[in-house]
Amino acid sequence: MFGRIMPVSHPATAQTRADVLWWRTAVIYQIYIRSFADGDGDGIGDLAGIRSRLPYLRDLGADAIWITPFYPSPMADGGYDVADYRDIEPLFGTLADADAMIADAHGLGLRVIIDIVPNHSSDQHRWFQAALAAGPGSPERERYVFRPGRGEHGELAPTDWESAFGGPAWTRLPDGEWYLHLFAPEQPDFNWENPEVVTEFEDILRFWLDRGVDGFRIDVANSLKKDQSFPDVGSEAEAVLVPHEGPHHPFWDRDEVHEVYRGWRSVSDTFGADRTFVAEAWVDSPDRLARYTRADELHTAFNFAFVRAPWDAAELRATIDKCLAAAAVVGAPATWVLSNHDVTRHATRYARLDSTGGGVTDEARVGPNTPLDPALGLRRARAATLLMLALPGSAYVYQGEELGLPEVVDLPEDVLADPIWERSEHRVRGRDGCRVPIPWTTDGPSLGFGSGDPWLPQPASFAGLSVQAEQGVAGSTLELYRSALAHRRALTVAQTVDWLPSPEGSLAFRRLTADGSSVVCVVACTDAAVPLPAYDEVLVASTALEHGPDGETRLPGEAAVWLRLR
Numbered sequence: 001m002f003g004r005i006m007p008v009s010h011p012a013t014a015q016t017r018a019d020v021l022w023w024r025t026a027v028i029y030q031i032y033i034r035s036f037a038d039g040d041g042d043g044i045g046d047l048a049g050i051r052s053r054l055p056y057l058r059d060l061g062a063d064a065i066w067i068t069p070f071y072p073s074p075m076a077d078g079g080y081d082v083a084d085y086r087d088i089e090p091l092f093g094t095l096a097d098a099d100a101m102i103a104d105a106h107g108l109g110l111r112v113i114i115d116i117v118p119n120h121s122s123d124q125h126r127w128f129q130a131a132l133a134a135g136p137g138s139p140e141r142e143r144y145v146f147r148p149g150r151g152e153h154g155e156l157a158p159t160d161w162e163s164a165f166g167g168p169a170w171t172r173l174p175d176g177e178w179y180l181h182l183f184a185p186e187q188p189d190f191n192w193e194n195p196e197v198v199t200e201f202e203d204i205l206r207f208w209l210d211r212g213v214d215g216f217r218i219d220v221a222n223s224l225k226k227d228q229s230f231p232d233v234g235s236e237a238e239a240v241l242v243p244h245e246g247p248h249h250p251f252w253d254r255d256e257v258h259e260v261y262r263g264w265r266s267v268s269d270t271f272g273a274d275r276t277f278v279a280e281a282w283v284d285s286p287d288r289l290a291r292y293t294r295a296d297e298l299h300t301a302f303n304f305a306f307v308r309a310p311w312d313a314a315e316l317r318a319t320i321d322k323c324l325a326a327a328a329v330v331g332a333p334a335t336w337v338l339s340n341h342d343v344t345r346h347a348t349r350y351a352r353l354d355s356t357g358g359g360v361t362d363e364a365r366v367g368p369n370t371p372l373d374p375a376l377g378l379r380r381a382r383a384a385t386l387l388m389l390a391l392p393g394s395a396y397v398y399q400g401e402e403l404g405l406p407e408v409v410d411l412p413e414d415v416l417a418d419p420i421w422e423r424s425e426h427r428v429r430g431r432d433g434c435r436v437p438i439p440w441t442t443d444g445p446s447l448g449f450g451s452g453d454p455w456l457p458q459p460a461s462f463a464g465l466s467v468q469a470e471q472g473v474a475g476s477t478l479e480l481y482r483s484a485l486a487h488r489r490a491l492t493v494a495q496t497v498d499w500l501p502s503p504e505g506s507l508a509f510r511r512l513t514a515d516g517s518s519v520v521c522v523v524a525c526t527d528a529a530v531p532l533p534a535y536d537e538v539l540v541a542s543t544a545l546e547h548g549p550d551g552e553t554r555l556p557g558e559a560a561v562w563l564r565l566r
């Protein structure tokens with residue numbers, strides 16, 4: 001079907017574990033554990049499921065996996081409400097299963113990044129339970145953010161802060177005190193002014209580093225420190241995950257938060273330069289983001305500016321330039337993402353007829369009534385992936401994007417499990433549409449996800465997008481990813497992109513490779529075909545190339561290609 005694509009003869013072998021700076025160029029595959037693979041048939045993904053699919057990830061060409069929280073949790077927010085940071089949720093397995101999973105992954109050359117959630121715990125965490133029992137003024141309450149209320153009888157919340165999931169960020173207890181939760185009420189915020197909290201988290205890091213994990217993805221890394229004068233935000237606060245950043249906001253991206261990460265870096269460094277952190281910090285400016293990756297802080301931070309960029313050549317180029325420049329100032333690699341478990345999948349985002357970028361806000365999400373062109377969305381998503389994977393730095397691939405899975409926009413309301421749905425009083429459906437269990441086979445119960453009913457129903461269309469349906473099929477999205485990941489290994493010499501002239505609405509840039517040749521990535525972001533420069537070889541293309549009236553080779557519109565030039 002795509003005649004000019006060069007076949008990849010062998011599956012990529014993962015980078016060797018001797019490479020201590022692996023995280024600077026790695027492709028990391030994100031596993032949303034509840035929805036990846038179910039080993040015990042209860043309809044919920046688990047560690048046994050992950051272990052059984054590790055060879056698939058090695059063959060795909062991933063260097064590492066990032067697993068979303070697997071700790072004991074009442075699942076008020078899909079595991080981002082942690083009840084015990086040193087154990088495994090029974091639904092997912094045991095500590096022994098985690099050890100075995102880490103050993104298996106390492107045996108296959110895959111690194112393992114786990115999720116750490118330092119802003120808040122579950123309300124079922126023993127510290128929060130102790131705080132409730134101990135009452136106002138106790139040292140137990142000092143581990144969280146408890147405050148008296150305002151108003152004559154303390155009946156008004158201490159500040160006007162809003163929860164990222166909607167509604168007030170404070171909940172009042174029967175004893176009159178209020179506690180802070182920037183997310184759900186079941187997720188009380190820790191008090192990061194308390195040295196006991198600082199010590200506890202450094203100790204949790206050591207616990208997992210000792211067990212062999214290669215790194216941590218830090219949940220809401222930008223919210224730990226709160227303005228101790230507890231001022232009002234003062235404006236109509238947004239009921240969304242996306243903050244106004246900056247040193248002057250009472251809780252998003254305050255300068256003091258960096259102290260925490262200098263401490264964390266000194267912990268990880270004692271385990272070696274190959275242990276790494278990636279910050280989840282939704283800050284708008286690449287310069288503010290780069291501060292998290294200064295030499296004595298975190299190694300990497302997700303570039304969400306790229307997620308937010310619309311499918312537009314000029315905007316994409318400006319975003320890439322800003323992200324690369326900001327990262328270069330601090331000597332950090334850039335870190336690219338197109339999809340994750342919080343945003344509308346990119347195959348559906350780019351299917352919006354208004355082609356806006358993505359994000360976690362209500363307006364940025366694709367809902368059941370958004371006008372969509374799914375075929376166009378997939379075509380652009382495949383091109384966007386080739387663009388992302390050609391950029392210098394590390395890249396994250398979210399489970400299922402390698403199959404071209406769309407967002408499931410029409411899940412029945414009675415299955416919606418994201419706390420955003422209830423907290424928004426059923427105005428915002430939330431993030432379940434990108435969390436539907438992965439289809440592994442073309443038929444059978446839950447399409448090979450497991451033997452039981454999956455916790456979210458899969459649409460019938462998933463059968464044709466399953467691993468089984470795409471594996472070995474030339475032109476499938478799965479084979480496109482495998483081929484791109486195999487060729488990407490040669491791209492990692494120059495950490496810069498050299499932009500080349502290209503027609504309006506398109507992008508072209510060159511990367512130098514290890515053998516002294518160069519690879520040119522051309523992306524057509526409109527429906528206009530783009531004439532290609534002279535090349536020696538087509539490495540990978542998101543769609544079949546075409547020939548113009550004079551016989552010249554052209555990249556069709558809404559597509560991307562990697563060309564080798566000697």
Ligand code: NOJ
Nearest residue numbers: 077080183219220341342
């Ligand atoms: C970011 C996580 O990615 C998201 O899923 C979660 O709801 C919030 N942090 C709160 O922990």
Ligand code: MG
Nearest residue numbers: 040042044046
């Ligand atoms: Mg299970």
